[in-house]
Amino acid sequence: MRIAILGSGNIGGTLGKKWAQAGHDVVFGVRDTNSSKVKALLEAVDGKASADHVPNAIAFGDVVLVAIPWSVVEATVRANAEAIDGKIVIDASNNFGGPVVNHVETISAHAPTAKVFRAFNSLGWENFEDPQFGETQVDLFYCGSDDEARPVVEGLIEDVGLRPVWVGDLDQARLVDSIGSLWVQLAYGRGIGRRIAFKLLSQ
Numbered sequence: 001m002r003i004a005i006l007g008s009g010n011i012g013g014t015l016g017k018k019w020a021q022a023g024h025d026v027v028f029g030v031r032d033t034n035s036s037k038v039k040a041l042l043e044a045v046d047g048k049a050s051a052d053h054v055p056n057a058i059a060f061g062d063v064v065l066v067a068i069p070w071s072v073v074e075a076t077v078r079a080n081a082e083a084i085d086g087k088i089v090i091d092a093s094n095n096f097g098g099p100v101v102n103h104v105e106t107i108s109a110h111a112p113t114a115k116v117f118r119a120f121n122s123l124g125w126e127n128f129e130d131p132q133f134g135e136t137q138v139d140l141f142y143c144g145s146d147d148e149a150r151p152v153v154e155g156l157i158e159d160v161g162l163r164p165v166w167v168g169d170l171d172q173a174r175l176v177d178s179i180g181s182l183w184v185q186l187a188y189g190r191g192i193g194r195r196i197a198f199k200l201l202s203q
């Protein structure tokens, strides 16, 4: 799978490393391809990924992961709307405390044929880096259309080492956001710390 990752920080870097190690073709869409942070990240993936400017990365990817600050997502999507259209777009951006936490409607408005998913927003990045708690595998709740794109997104969640739990169509994005809000309250409000995650039990 050809994956464009917008952002090379905690979320983009962590997921990009996992996906490159799983054999995907990963390009980080960045502002400065020569920055020391980007160079260090590319070294950490043993040359299995590359970095390019955001428009080039988007043009390359069949899947686009949005892992940049919430405040810059709209402008980035607007500037690259044509290239994003038709692709699988996974929105991980968060605006906790704001009226809208995600960017799924913004992405759909600018790129109406993009297949938009809400995922990787509800847990701290450390839990993507290491999705096992002893014998227990972390669950990742996500939403988006139940079409041919969903198995692709599920596969990418599994490649990180997480168990995907589909919550429903994109109209469930606010519910998936709430899981992130719960995580933040427990991690910071309750002071439990960032190394916490969720498990759905069923029989």
Ligand SMILES: NC(=O)c1ccc[n+]([C@@H]2O[C@H](COP(=O)([O-])OP(=O)(O)OC[C@H]3O[C@@H](n4cnc5c(N)ncnc54)[C@H](OP(=O)(O)O)[C@@H]3O)[C@@H](O)[C@H]2O)c1
Pocket (backbone or CB within 6 Å): 006, 007, 008, 009, 010, 011, 012, 029, 030, 031, 032, 037, 054, 066, 067, 068, 069, 070, 072, 076, 092, 093, 094, 095, 120, 121, 122, 123, 124, 125, 126
């Ligand atoms: N941290 C978490 O545990 C976590 C969990 C779930 C979701 N999220 C969400 O995921 C997103 C990324 O979080 P993060 O923790 O990975 O942030 P981060 O470590 O600060 O990384 C942000 C990345 O975005 C890049 N960036 C900033 N402005 C940009 C622009 N205008 N165009 C292109 N790239 C730009 C930064 O590049 P430079 O190096 O050039 O500044 C950096 O690579 C946020 O929306 C956050 O809410 C975070």
